[in-house]
Amino acid sequence: MERQKKKILMFHPSLAPYRIDQFNSLNELFDLTVVFLFDNIWNNNMDQERLLSQCSFKISYLLKGPSRKGKILFRFGMYRMIKKLQPDIVMGFEYSPTTQLLLLWRRLGLITQKVGTTLDDSIDMCYHMKSEIRCLARKYSARYLDFWVVMSDEVSQFYQDQFKVKEQQLIVSPILQKPERLRENAQILETAARQYVEEHSLYGKKVLLFVGRLIPEKGLSGFLNTISPLLRETADLKFVIIGEGKEFSLLQTIVEEQQLHGKVIFAGRLEGEELHAWYTCGSGLVLPSLFEPFGAVVNEALIFGMPVICSEYAGASSLMISPDQGIVFDPKDAKDTLAKTKLFLKSIRPIEEVSLAAKPSLMGDYQLKFNKEWGKLA
Template structure:
């Protein structure tokens, strides 16, 4: 029997690690289709210094927290999940990845304590799906998918992988990439433009082709490899600058590499930025690069496209599914010849920075609203 809430919509209960800016629009959109409650398992994301209360104000769905339970090496279990399920009595329950949370949902259903449809959101790119990190993870994945009613994946390529390898039918695989809405990110154009103009002035970027990177300085992002590969041609270009926005464990290594390659002034480390301060960088840049060797999705690609930037995107990133000839170029960061060739092609089509004007930067993302409704509507199957 399908239950209805007092809104007339089916109820959905999601267990998710933490509230993050890039998930807000996806959950808000889900709340328009379902009567949604999201239970967060961390009070805040450990690597985000964000005003949690301001984030919560942007959420149009019900929020609750389960914060008690063991945690070990990034893996956690929270007490109270079954009690929350009984309290909400949802039609659909969604866990994440092949976590302990998802395993507990599988257990509850296998022993008959819950009867709802259960699924999990899987952020893996196609490359990660095909080259599983460990035998243990592969065993857990292969076991889990046999007991899940559906999975939520980031791209059609990954959906095809699950249908072909695990006998899921069309309705059991929902394609729902992590997309943000342009109207939310670009809602204060005057402030964003002002910040962008300030960055241009502070770092003397006028007339330069500014290639932006946003993210953590960690091995998966492959920034040292990218800089080492493109250093010879980057040094030759007088009007090209690489701006690395972020922080992380490889900061010192990257700074040393930039000095060794004599790229001071060609590679800029302005620090970590968030919200409008980050959007100012998108607004003043000429283009965007994501050189990751391993990337589940890459929400920054969506952000760059929202601010009208074409993207030089690693073929290993899940967000490569958003790239087409009209908004970017895909490249293989593990192939130095391909990286240099595609970078040259990419830079040739970039415009130097000047006056920052968002109105002159149309969004380069296709409207996904109808497809979002169609995909999540698959859960209405009996």
């Protein structure tokens, strides 16, 4: 007789493409319902119809209630949803008011379920939490949460050391996507990638990608200024910037002032196969973030066989465990940035052919560890 799965009810801000595989895998282990509190990512609208078609878990929405710039105070209907579904486990996110409300209800005896939270903090953010309110929320939550879902072993160890949380209460589950899903339409991706290569005359060139919002936290303007001499002096190097944001005009100014015409390509904001086609043909990815809880683009690049030069302040730097995956650097240190970028550029290959088969995934198989970690809730 098949054992009945435990029910998890998860309250989460919105559906993002890099969460789908994690939620689908979780639904194989548990009976998962995710209640989204926004119908799209507040600062980065995604094709939600396409994303929803890839989800195997149950989905609901609670959209009424106070919020500001993506920060949710609470949503009407949360308590009613818990009573209706009668889950075994209820999950909030971060140290948000949503999570605090769940803990309050449990302390008042209004709900009896285990209460946990997902925490995207990098190890750097754990040690350097800027918000006093968040510090207090963390200290309070550490007394009452049953479990945390964290991004790395380092963050798990931090909570064990600093807050005396038991290892069994810490589920290490980084935001990882499945290579077979992202790479499944190889022919379509290769065709689109060849079009990019031909349109921008990239054959024989080393193509460094940046993927993300063009905002100060990503550290792109400082990185571009620092590596400008390398871009000018390296004949076979191109830098492709994929994304949009308030620093777009600043980046254009840097290109003008540093005389980088023809060296920097602004590809705009892309998602899905249009984005994956750049991964298919690119030589390497840079993530120069000054502040970055995780950095899902690192996982995506590695899946497409692209090495990464990754900021030490990004949680995804924990994925860089072998030299063939790339290099970790300090984007706040210009000398380190320049030296590590030079080393990285020597290691990546120019585009000679566009073939996914020639670029096997650089990500290991995390499924066994995923099952083991989430088994702590079984």
